Amino acid sequence: MDFDARIQSIFDASDAGAIHFGEVIGQLFEAQIESYAVDYRSARIVCFRRDDRVVELHVPQQSVTIAENFDTDALKAAIKGAQEGRVKFPEFKALSQAAGCIGYSVWILGQSNEAFTCSHIVEISGGLPERQCCARQAAQETGD
DSSP states (O other): OOOOHHHHHHHHHHTTTTSOHHHHHHHHHHTTTEEEEEEEETEEEEEEESSSSSEEEEEEOOOOOOOSSSOOHHHHHHHHHHTSSSOHHHHHHHHHHHHHOOOEEEEETTEEEEEEEESOEEEEEEEOOOOOOOOOHHHEEEEE
């Protein structure tokens, strides 16, 4: 399997709910991905390898309904559920979009996540030690 197909298969499994967030992170780490960004509006995932190669994936566009108002607490709950392995990607998409999230980025090597809305950035740090998800999170809202 070529590299792009390998990365696509990881996200396909996640999108199908077959693997949880920790498994996604572990497999991407093994594939030398250092970070990735998901944009719900364009149905695009951009992965950045440690060797500076960029892999762009297009995912099937489903009906996207993103709330107009941003709900920090609801987004934190969705992220915590994903980090604990209770919430898989199909549910995470619905929960995060209902919280007003338009996309997010995950810095695997830097062990942090950022979720984006039109006027907010929520930073979630410390959730990826040793390629495992964990319930610990420090969150702060910036960009007001």
